[in-house]
Amino acid sequence: MHDMNPVSPLRRLALLATISALCAGLHGTAARAQAVAQPEASGLSPAGLAKIGDWMRAEVAAKKIPGATIMIVRAGKLAYAETVGQRDPAKPDAMKADDIFRIYSMSKPLTSVAAMMLVEEGKLELDAPVAKYIAAFADVKVGVEKGDAGAKTLEIVDAKQPMTVRDLLRHTSGLTYGFFGPGLVKQAYRESGLESGRAIDNAQFAERIAKLPLAYQPGSTWDYSNSTDVLGRVVEVASGQPLGVFLKTRLFEPLGMNDTSFTVPEPERQQRIAEPFAGDGITPGGSLFDPRRPAALESGGGGLMSTAPDYARFLLMLRNGGELDGRRYLQATTLNEMTRDQLGAQVVRTALYLPGAGYGFGLGFAVRTAPAAGKPDSAVGEYFWGGAGGTYMWMDPANDLFVVYMMQSPKQRTPHRAALRELVYGAVTDAKVAAGK
Numbered sequence: 001m002h003d004m005n006p007v008s009p010l011r012r013l014a015l016l017a018t019i020s021a022l023c024a025g026l027h028g029t030a031a032r033a034q035a036v037a038q039p040e041a042s043g044l045s046p047a048g049l050a051k052i053g054d055w056m057r058a059e060v061a062a063k064k065i066p067g068a069t070i071m072i073v074r075a076g077k078l079a080y081a082e083t084v085g086q087r088d089p090a091k092p093d094a095m096k097a098d099d100i101f102r103i104y105s106m107s108k109p110l111t112s113v114a115a116m117m118l119v120e121e122g123k124l125e126l127d128a129p130v131a132k133y134i135a136a137f138a139d140v141k142v143g144v145e146k147g148d149a150g151a152k153t154l155e156i157v158d159a160k161q162p163m164t165v166r167d168l169l170r171h172t173s174g175l176t177y178g179f180f181g182p183g184l185v186k187q188a189y190r191e192s193g194l195e196s197g198r199a200i201d202n203a204q205f206a207e208r209i210a211k212l213p214l215a216y217q218p219g220s221t222w223d224y225s226n227s228t229d230v231l232g233r234v235v236e237v238a239s240g241q242p243l244g245v246f247l248k249t250r251l252f253e254p255l256g257m258n259d260t261s262f263t264v265p266e267p268e269r270q271q272r273i274a275e276p277f278a279g280d281g282i283t284p285g286g287s288l289f290d291p292r293r294p295a296a297l298e299s300g301g302g303g304l305m306s307t308a309p310d311y312a313r314f315l316l317m318l319r320n321g322g323e324l325d326g327r328r329y330l331q332a333t334t335l336n337e338m339t340r341d342q343l344g345a346q347v348v349r350t351a352l353y354l355p356g357a358g359y360g361f362g363l364g365f366a367v368r369t370a371p372a373a374g375k376p377d378s379a380v381g382e383y384f385w386g387g388a389g390g391t392y393m394w395m396d397p398a399n400d401l402f403v404v405y406m407m408q409s410p411k412q413r414t415p416h417r418a419a420l421r422e423l424v425y426g427a428v429t430d431a432k433v434a435a436g437k
Helices: 009-024 029-034 046-061 104-120 135-139 165-170 184-192 202-210 227-239 243-255 308-319 332-338 410-427
Strands: 067-074 077-085 141-146 153-158 359-361 366-368 383-386 392-396 401-407
Touching: 046 067, 046 077, 046 410, 067 308, 104 165, 104 227, 104 243, 104 308, 104 332, 104 383, 135 202, 141 184, 153 184, 165 227, 202 227, 227 243, 243 308, 308 392, 308 401, 392 410, 401 410
Parallel strands: none
Antiparallel strands: 067 077, 067 401, 141 153, 359 366, 366 383, 383 392, 392 401
């Protein structure tokens, strides 16, 4: 485990340079220096940043998390990085900057970008029915609960309109998740065994979920769901490639995201997989999935492994308007469409509206639509998402800042996100958060 004492300025610069090299794939000291900025030059307070590291070390010391790593990028340059604790609580090895994490739902932005790349190429229509790509969705039904709380029944009715690709991207498809929350449709999901493993492939998953009733009429309601898993299958059909192959060849390899994948079969890479404390699972008594084992399912909604430097490369591309190192992945207009609110007032939000107050939802990201009240926070236009295993990221264009935070503790994911935001914006000395100006 890392020493609990504050990191020296010399070691901090060495750590920044190391992570910068991992993140940017740069060669040579001149190029490496360009990717790293002193905190003061980036509008960040060294004293404020030190509080982030102190908090991370305190969380490790209190055994709330085994370890964590963070990167803060301002104006396109790495301004702060910290790595604390252990990779695996059952082993003595210290956490490293390039350790590999289950990013769960932070897979969704990657799959969403892949889909929009195909939209730009004319291979995928944003407002086309999902049934155009997966025939099983041509006759989906909606489950409507009838009766009182003591004797509810599920009435199956026709969908009033087709589920579209846009609905998959913005979680208005009518699909849901079965592993949390009440309701007869969710119960049907659980009884189907659909979400119980990774033994079926994406095509089989899509065929099976299409036979289950929808929880809502397509287009009517935001509900966190398996939408992005179905979107992953749409990407496969539209591209003619397995999702993992498309992501690898079109995003991961060109971006230098060499440690991002659905499984980790290589023994040398397996040694770098971060683990939670025993008993810290997504569901009570559950455990996190084992990426060392082969898996047929390539879950576009929650199945990827990645590192902080890898994900920072992806975010740096988004920060640059869809381009990095002379290669364009998305047009800026497409990215603008993805990162604006797509819900409006007409879409109902469920009780568990994960984006939270002041946020809408775009095409793959939650999007801030109103200033935060009463505390320092990001500006209007910020977009974010996190993973159930504890990973988290946000992009704040108005302040030209993004953050990647990697740890493995489902129990601590929510309190850590809130604490981290306050600490980061507490360190920003030139914030433009008042009204997104």
